[in-house]
Structure formats: C-alpha cells, structure tokens
Amino acid sequence: MTAYATDAQKSAESDDDNRQTTDIQWFTGSPQTHRVARAIAQYGPIARTTLAQLLGVSxxxxxxxxxxLIYEGVIEELPDDATEQGKLPQGFTPKEPREKRGRPQTNLRLRAGERTFLGVNIHGSEVSIVAVDALCRPVGPCRTLTLESTKxxxxxxxxxxxxxxxxxxxxPSPVAVGLSFGGHAEDDRYVTYAPFLHWDGRVDAxxxxxxxxxLPTAVFNDLDSLLQYESWFGxxxxxxxxxxVTIGAGVGYSLAEDGMPVDYPDKSYGLAGHILVDPEGPRCYAGHxxxxxxxxNDSLAEEYSALVGHMVTFDQFAADAQEGTAQARQLLNRLCFRLGVLVSMVANFAMPSKVLISGESSFLAKMNQESIRSGINWYRPSQAATVDFEILDFSWESWAKAAAARAIARYIG
Ligand SMILES: [Zn+2]
Incomplete structure (x- = not known):
C-alpha cells in the first residue's frame, strides 16, 4: 500500500461518523441481491424468467x-395487465417469449417513488440542484444558484x-446527495483536482x-456521472x-462498459483535450x-473573430450560427467536421457500440449532423459499420440529474 493510500485511510478513519452516513444503502443483502436490484433498476419493468436468464441464476x-426485495419495499410487481417493459441489453434475446399466451408474465420494477435523492452539479460559478426519484426522474424544478466565492x-x-x-x-425526504464537478474525485469523497474551482490539495468536499x-453526500467527476446516468436510465x-464526448468550456471524453464508467486513474485530466482533429486548424495555448x-468555446470565439475581422464572443458566434450568416455557417461546418473526426477516433480506438455527444455547446452539433458524419467517414474505413452517434439534449439540469444517478447507484449498491 502506498503512503498516499495510508493517509487517505487515516483521514477516513478520523472521520468515522461521515463514513457511516455515506455508506447508507436501501437494504442489506448479499451481493447477488444487490445485483438483482441493480438489474431491475436498469432494465425494469422485467419478467422474472428474463431476469434469471440475464443474470445467470436459477x-x-x-x-x-x-x-x-418485495418484502423490503425496494421492488414491486406490476399488475398482470400492465404491458410496460424496460429495455434489455444489446444482443440479449430472452429464451421464452416475454409474454406467454394465457399466462402473462408479471413484470418487476423498482419502487421509484419510495425514495428521493438530490443531484448537484457545479459548473463555472453556478450550481444546479434537482431532486429526483429512485429512477432519476425529477420530482420538482431544477434550481440554479450562483457561487459568490469558490472557496x-x-x-x-x-x-x-x-x-x-x-x-x-x-x-419523501431525500436520502442522499450526489455532487458532480469537472475534475478528479477520490473515494467518491475527496476532491483532488478541480481546475475550474481553483482548489488546492485534497479537499473533503x-x-x-x-x-x-x-445528508450522506458523495462526490464524482461530472462525465462519470453522465455515463452512469446514461447506462442506467438514458x-x-x-x-x-x-x-x-463533450464540448463546451473544455473537451471531455469518457467510456462506459457493462453499465459502469471504465476505471482509469488519469481519466479526469482531460486526456482527449489535445488530439489532432484538423491539420489546418488554429493553434492552441500549448502550441499544437x-x-x-x-x-x-474560447477557441471558437477567437476563430470567429478572425473570420469577421473584429473581436466577438462565443455567444455572438452561436447567435450568428443560429441565424445562418455565411461566416458563422462556415465555422459551424468546420466545427462539426472536426467533432466528427474526434468521434471517429474514439470509435476506431475504443470500439464502442455508440458515441454520445453532450456538453454546453453540443446544441451547435445538432445544427449540422451531416458534417459530423463527413468528419467521421473521412477517418473510418468504408467496410466498417457506420458509427452510431447521438447528440443528447443538454441542460445543466441533466448534469445535476446525472450526479443524482451516481448517488442512486451507490444507494442500491
Ligand atoms: Zn492543444
């Protein structure tokens, strides 16, 4: 064990009360019981036979x-005549028909309304907060607060x-809080890197x-939270x-496998931030x-300023793009093509089944999906399958919800 981990342990031990509160879960059960509850949260409503086949249990x-789980009040049976069904994993085919003639299969689902959670996302100098049920559906409007200080x-x-x-x-009163931010968190608790907040060292956030x-609180990287939300609920x-892949103040990239973000100690440090996407593109602050x-956004504002011949902001570029002025459209096409190149690299190297695009400026990507496709195809062998990409509807509320999704995942266990 490294000295660093020992320190972490000591600090966790000195804070016993907090550790206990953070470890609160919906129920106490075997790992298999938690696995079943998790699968019902992700794929429910789902029939018992399908669930048994999916999890490989008798x-x-x-x-x-x-x-x-029914006794504990975690899940419930749907009425016999309910036809509502969840989405099953890719490539999975239930052995028995999901509905048998004369003997309808009773589907199981999470008792989502029995618990509420709070999702909090810090972005720039603002904080968005939303309350959700156990299936991460909002139970009230999202609130946005302004940080007077980032201490x-x-x-x-x-x-x-x-x-x-x-x-x-x-x-019911919320049982746990999930907080997400752009940076690195350890043990779902300590912030060790938060460039946008300018925090120093290791902060027990x-x-x-x-x-x-x-309330028990857990702290996560914002992209990891988004992956968790999309894996379980999206x-x-x-x-x-x-x-x-996210675009906005920065460029983000993360990967999920089997419903969980891929674990890699350096992934919060902007690994996809300086990848070549256009040999004729502008020069970045690092000299690439x-x-x-x-x-x-900053680079787009600068590039647009050069195109129009005077200083303009990113918001002005976005407004002009929406209006469809010639120069703004020209830059929008370039942006989407370059984004497509980045997506193709992700698709070619990481071999995902799907690439999701999000971030505060992803609305621009929605305006020219054709150029994204051209950018992807430029670097994709023609024999390879078409890259499946989807541009998510972005809002800070959706990122706050995503933070709650991680709190829900911990709570279900
Ligand atoms: Zn660079």
Missing part, C-alpha cells in the same frame, strides 16, 4: 431474492443550505457538505460499451496546430 434463487467552505455552505431547503420541501446539509441502457482545443 429461477428458484431469483424468486427468493425478488421476494426479499471550499463557502461552496459547502451554499450547497448545504439548499439541501436543508429540499429536506423540508420534498416528500463530501464531509464539508454533509456537515452543512446533513441512451446507454443495455449498450455494452459506449463513449461520451488543430488539436481538439479548437472545439472549445
């Missing part, structure tokens, strides 16, 4: 587990007081928010391997020509 064992204690005070408000207002908000349900930094 019908008898599965029945015992689902009875326990850890001030951030914790602001978020903590908002959590207190939600605890009074939401029924979860501990500080638990103290002010009074566009990645049942997809074996998928990637997310045409690297993926040209997809960022």
């Amino acid at each position: 019908q008898g064992a599965l029945s015992r587990i689902t009875s326990d 850890p204690q001030d951030v914790a005070t602001l978020i903590g007081s908002a959590i207190q408000d939600y605890r009074r207002a939401i029924t 979860a501990g500080a928010i638990e103290q002010t908000g009074g 566009a990645g349900i049942g997809v074996r391997r998928f990637a997310v 020509t045409g690297c993926s930094q040209c997809l960022t």
Whole structure:
C-alpha cells in the first residue's frame, strides 16, 4: 500500500461518523441481491424468467431474492395487465417469449417513488440542484444558484443550505446527495483536482457538505456521472460499451462498459483535450496546430473573430450560427467536421457500440449532423459499420440529474 493510500485511510478513519452516513444503502443483502436490484433498476419493468436468464441464476434463487426485495419495499410487481417493459441489453434475446399466451408474465420494477435523492452539479460559478426519484426522474424544478466565492467552505455552505431547503420541501425526504464537478474525485469523497474551482490539495468536499446539509453526500467527476446516468436510465441502457464526448468550456471524453464508467486513474485530466482533429486548424495555448482545443468555446470565439475581422464572443458566434450568416455557417461546418473526426477516433480506438455527444455547446452539433458524419467517414474505413452517434439534449439540469444517478447507484449498491 502506498503512503498516499495510508493517509487517505487515516483521514477516513478520523472521520468515522461521515463514513457511516455515506455508506447508507436501501437494504442489506448479499451481493447477488444487490445485483438483482441493480438489474431491475436498469432494465425494469422485467419478467422474472428474463431476469434469471440475464443474470445467470436459477429461477428458484431469483424468486427468493425478488421476494426479499418485495418484502423490503425496494421492488414491486406490476399488475398482470400492465404491458410496460424496460429495455434489455444489446444482443440479449430472452429464451421464452416475454409474454406467454394465457399466462402473462408479471413484470418487476423498482419502487421509484419510495425514495428521493438530490443531484448537484457545479459548473463555472453556478450550481444546479434537482431532486429526483429512485429512477432519476425529477420530482420538482431544477434550481440554479450562483457561487459568490469558490472557496471550499463557502461552496459547502451554499450547497448545504439548499439541501436543508429540499429536506423540508420534498416528500419523501431525500436520502442522499450526489455532487458532480469537472475534475478528479477520490473515494467518491475527496476532491483532488478541480481546475475550474481553483482548489488546492485534497479537499473533503463530501464531509464539508454533509456537515452543512446533513445528508450522506458523495462526490464524482461530472462525465462519470453522465455515463452512469446514461447506462442506467438514458441512451446507454443495455449498450455494452459506449463513449461520451463533450464540448463546451473544455473537451471531455469518457467510456462506459457493462453499465459502469471504465476505471482509469488519469481519466479526469482531460486526456482527449489535445488530439489532432484538423491539420489546418488554429493553434492552441500549448502550441499544437488543430488539436481538439479548437472545439472549445474560447477557441471558437477567437476563430470567429478572425473570420469577421473584429473581436466577438462565443455567444455572438452561436447567435450568428443560429441565424445562418455565411461566416458563422462556415465555422459551424468546420466545427462539426472536426467533432466528427474526434468521434471517429474514439470509435476506431475504443470500439464502442455508440458515441454520445453532450456538453454546453453540443446544441451547435445538432445544427449540422451531416458534417459530423463527413468528419467521421473521412477517418473510418468504408467496410466498417457506420458509427452510431447521438447528440443528447443538454441542460445543466441533466448534469445535476446525472450526479443524482451516481448517488442512486451507490444507494442500491
Ligand atoms: Zn492543444
């Protein structure tokens, strides 16, 4: 064990109360029971026979587990006449027909309304907060607060007081908080890298928010949270391997496999931030020509300023692109083509079944999907399958929801 890990352990031990609160789960059961609950959350409503086949457990064992989960109030049976069904994993075919003539299969689903969670996303100098049920569906409007200061204690005070408000207002009262930000978190608790917040060293962000908000809190990287949300509740349900590429203030990339973000210690450090996407593109601050930094808002503002001959902001470029002025369209086409090149690299190297595009400027990508496709095809062998990409509807609410998804995943276990 490294000295660093020992330090982490010591600090965790010195904070026993907080550790206990963070480890709260919906129920106590064997790893197999948690696995069943997880599968029902992801793929429900789902029939017992399908679930048994999917998880490779016997019908008898599965029945015992689902009875326990029904007794604990975690899952419930749908009425016999309910036809609602979840999405099954990619490539999975149920052995028996999902509905038998004369003997309808009773589907199981999570009792989503029994619990609520709070999702918090920090972005720039703003914090978005949303309350969701156990299937990550909002139970109220998203709130956005402005950070007067980005000092850890001030951030914790602001978020903590908002959590207190939600605890009074939401029924049932929230059981856990998931917080996401652009940077690196360890043990779902300590922030060790937060370039946008300018925090130094190792900050026990979860501990500080638990103290002010009074609820078990876990802290995550924002892209990991998004992957978790899409795997369990969104566009990645049942997809074996998928990637997310984000554009906005920075360029992000992450990969999920079998419903979980791929674990890699350096992945929060912007690994896809300086990949060559256009040999004739603009020069980045690090001196590269045409690297993926040209997809960022600042770089687009600079490139657009050069095109129109005077200084303009990113927002002005976006407005002109929406209006369809010739120069803005020209840059929009370039942006989408370059984004396509990045997507093709992700597709060629990581071999995902699907690439999702998100981020605060992904609305621009929606305006010219044809150029994205051209960019992908430029670097994709013609024999290879067409890259399946999807541009998600972006909002800070969806990122706050994603933070809650990770809290839900921990709570279900
Ligand atoms: Zn660069």
